[in-house]
Structure formats: C-alpha cells, structure tokens
Amino acid sequence: MSKNKILKSPTIRRLPTYLHKLIEMRKSGETIVATPVLAKYMNIGEIVVRKDLAITGITGQPGVGYKIKELIDAIKSFLNWDMTSEAVLVGAGSLGSAILGYEGFEENGLKIIAAFDADGDKIGTVIHDCEIFPVARLSELCKRLQVKIGIICVPAPFAQEVADDLVAGGVKAIWNFANVALKVPDSVIVQREVIAGGLALLSVKLNSQNYDIN
Amino acid sequence: MSKNKILKSPTIRRLPTYLHKLIEMRKSGETIVATPVLAKYMNIGEIVVRKDLAITGITGQPGVGYKIKELIDAIKSFLNWDMTSEAVLVGAGSLGSAILGYEGFEENGLKIIAAFDADGDKIGTVIHDCEIFPVARLSELCKRLQVKIGIICVPAPFAQEVADDLVAGGVKAIWNFANVALKVPDSVIVQREVIAGGLALLSVKLNSQNYDIN
DNA sequence: TAGATTGTTAATCGATTAACAATC
C-alpha cells in the first residue's frame, strides 16, 4: 500500500468545502468573495482560508477579495476535478446505493459508470441510473472500460477479494468504505473512510465539554 | 458553534480502528498484541501506535505487548463508548437508511432509537428495526427521550431547520452528514462529515503519483 | 484618504519521528 505522504492534507480536505460554497455563491450571482465570508462558513480562521487558497496559485485583490470564478476553476484544476473521472462501485447495498445516489459528485469530477454486486437478484437492475453487474465480471469490465477508480462498499469480509479484482482490472485508486485494511501493490492508492473516526471525535468533545470548566 | 480545539485529534480518529482490530483479535482467541501487528494493520509507524495507545493510560509489558482485553476496555472508556449513548437520526433517505443499517455502531457505543422523516409515506414504517416518526415531532420526542445526540442525513437545504429542532429538543451533539455549515449555540457540538474530503485526497494522491518521479 | 483585505515573513504549537535506555 502506498505510504506516500501528501503535504497539506488538511488543506486538501478543506478544498471541496470551499468549492461547494463558491459554486453556491456563483449560482446566486456573486462574483467576488473575501476570506471572512469563507472563514465564517467553515468555522475556521481567516488566515487558514488565505493560506489554503494560496495553494491553488490564485491571488486576490487586496481590499477586495478573490474572483469566485477564478477560484472555482483553480480548485477544480488543483484537485483534478476539471476533467471527470470515471469510477466503478462494488457492493450495491444500502451504503452503495446511497453513494450511487449522491448528487454532489458532479461537483467533484466523479462519475460512477457501473456498479457490481454478488446478489443475483440485483444483477441487471438499475440503481440511480447505474446498471448492476455481477462481481464475477468486475476485473474484465474494469479493463474494458479503462476505469482507474474503484469504490468498495461491500461488507468487510469480502473487501480484500474485491480489491484484488479491482487491481487485476487495472484500477489505480481505491476508495474503501469497508472497515478493513486492504493489501494492494504500492502503485495502488487506497483511501479508507472510517466513519467511526468522526464519531470518536464527537464523543470525546461531547464528554470533555461535560467536565471541563475551561 | 463550538470551536473547542481537541488535542490529539488524529490519535482519537485512529482509536476506533485499533478498537475494531482488537475486538476481532479477541474474538479469535488472542489475548496479547504487540505494536508491530497494529502498525502493519493500519499502515502507520510503530511509534505512532505506541503513542496512541499511551493516551488511554494502559501500559504494556516490554518484550511482550499489551493485554488485548485491557486495551479494549481502556479505549472504550476513553471514548465514552463503554456506556451506550442513544441517538436519533433525521432523514431516512438512502444515506440515512445506510446509517440505520450499519452494524458497527454496537462497537462504538451508539444506538439509534428513533428516526424521523418528512415523507408521509415513510412515517410509521420500520427501517432496520427503527421506527420512522414525522419530523414535526422531532424536538418533542428528543426532549421526552432525553436524547443527547442527533444525526442529520437530510438534504442540505433542510439541515439548518433540523438542527434548530434538535437544539430545541435538548440535543448536545450533532453528527452532520449534510453538506452545509450549521449555526448552533456554542454549547452544542457539531461534527461535520465531508465525504468529498477523502475523495479530494484520493484525487491528489492519484494525480501526484502520475507525475512524480520521486 | 480611510477601511478592508491580501499575502508574506516569523513565531508558535502540535504531531510525528528518531534514539535509546529499561524491561520482560
């Protein structure tokens, strides 16, 4: 598994949220944004926002702000979201369906073009405009479709074999929603989403608040 | 919104993953674990693991390792997951249903005891053992059930009013899956999950790999 | 000009990593 350290990863995690807000602002006809607006929106300091935006290479106008359109384009380009990437999703259970139905991916340059499941009853059906194929065809279709991104939403015990199939199919990046560590070649990137991580933070904050006098 | 900085938040985010692995190991009859095992599982350095575990107050035996049972109890207690917390969920769409169906929360000391939706057709039905109530009754039932945690899975435009209802109902912590910044009193904690954040990281890693020679 | 905001440089803070003695 790739251990490549990515610099500025907190900044990168925040970029989609800026992007979302900026697109919203553009929709409502605004053309300029200043950091205080974004800082308030994200509940972070203004300096953080300016440092974050700097990473995109865009400069603002002192006393005025940034051009919204420029920022949107620069963030998209930085994240490689200016060109749509195609992905496949494996595991059309409740989480998989939720992800298939997520409308936000348009903003994120992601398009799920096929889904796979082991359940025979689901094969051939369409969930949120996406046809469900049998997992047996996973690596074959990945190759044929030249897909580089795979999204794993199967139960933990099956995740490794799915990952193996994705790798065999030429996938270069795996977005892993299953609660397991995947073994993949160094050349393949795995982004694991641990939903309980956020809950842990919530729990600790909630609890420390109950006891702290500070 | 609370800006309380939580120290060691990367550590706290990792704790649920240790916990998960440890519980798995206990199930298969193991009683002792050494850091190299956990480090390999999580793809991080051994020292990180030791530092992380230290936060729980547990000490291991040099040359041997840690007692799995002790670690499990200490992590649970640190995260306040030794006592089950009750929560309500609002928005029984596809994401909401996925969360209602997530079996892992048992490990995380969370129990969703009621769900709410605006869709009349869903009211009274049961999704994953959880009855669906009308949102109109949200704050009333929160008060009556004395629930302290609310999970928001409604579309972004409705999230703020749901948050207001939760706060009115006495909820102290909100786990927000809607893509908006919520305005809540300082005394209420909000944990916002931005799914696109992980995707941004994935995109940047995937892309930097394509170009970096290093 | 005055007020607002940017962007740079330096300071602080926290997290990760390294080195190593202590212990089983």
Next chain:
DNA sequence: TAGATTGTTAATCGATTAACAATC
C-alpha cells in the same frame, strides 16, 4: 542471556497562528 518490545526524552517536521507591510 538474547531477542523483542515498551516507554521516555529529544529532534524534526508540518500546520496553524500572529504580526504587519502592501495594495486596492
């Protein structure tokens, strides 16, 4: 004892914050 592992102390690294000059 030798090998493995812990846990502490110090060093490094990166991210956030502060201060402030420059600019519209």
